[in-house]
Amino acid sequence: DADVTQTPRNRITKTGKRIMLECSQTKGHDRMYWYRQDPGLGLRLIYYSFDVKDINKGEISDGYSVSRQAQAKFSLSLESAIPNQTALYFCATSVDSNEQYFGPGTRLTVT
């Protein structure tokens, strides 16, 4: 089984809809991250969390919110989706400042 999983893997939604992307990990890592990837722009950090009670904004948090329900679960929500939030979203985990382990990604399209 994969260590970091994301659901759904693909999603098409309409402008204005609320959508939640979920991430689960079995690696036992405390740190979890949400990124979006756009062609030519690389990975950009949306939010990150170092434990259940710790949530921090990244570079591009506007229009997004997160919830760390447990050490193993970190969800990303788009309260009112807009077309420029169409992107590939990755969840990642790490131990301290060591390398990150990425989930398989969620391809989100907002029409």
Place this chain on the structure above:
Amino acid sequence: GQNIDQPTEMTATEGAIVQINCTYQTSGFNGLFWYQQHAGEAPTFLSYNVLDGLEEKGRFSSFLSRSKGYSYLLLKELQMKDSASYLCAAYNFNKFYFGSGTKLNVKP
């Protein structure tokens, strides 16, 4: 602000050596990471430098110069499966800042 620069695309021949450069300008710095990403897949960790010098891991090596804000990833004995994007990321104050990636095309 944070600025990470890498070439957009490179082409090399199977069996050859290729060097992918990365320059960074960050307000602080705690380490430089390299990841490989095949099309449509998740990034996977390749290498990490925190001190100046060369780190070697099989066919892959990474170099860091903190004073110059410069790193490179060296891939030896290129194989077709090395065709992928290579991402450098600077670690600073608990955050990773990624470059836009270098797409490497390996031709026969």
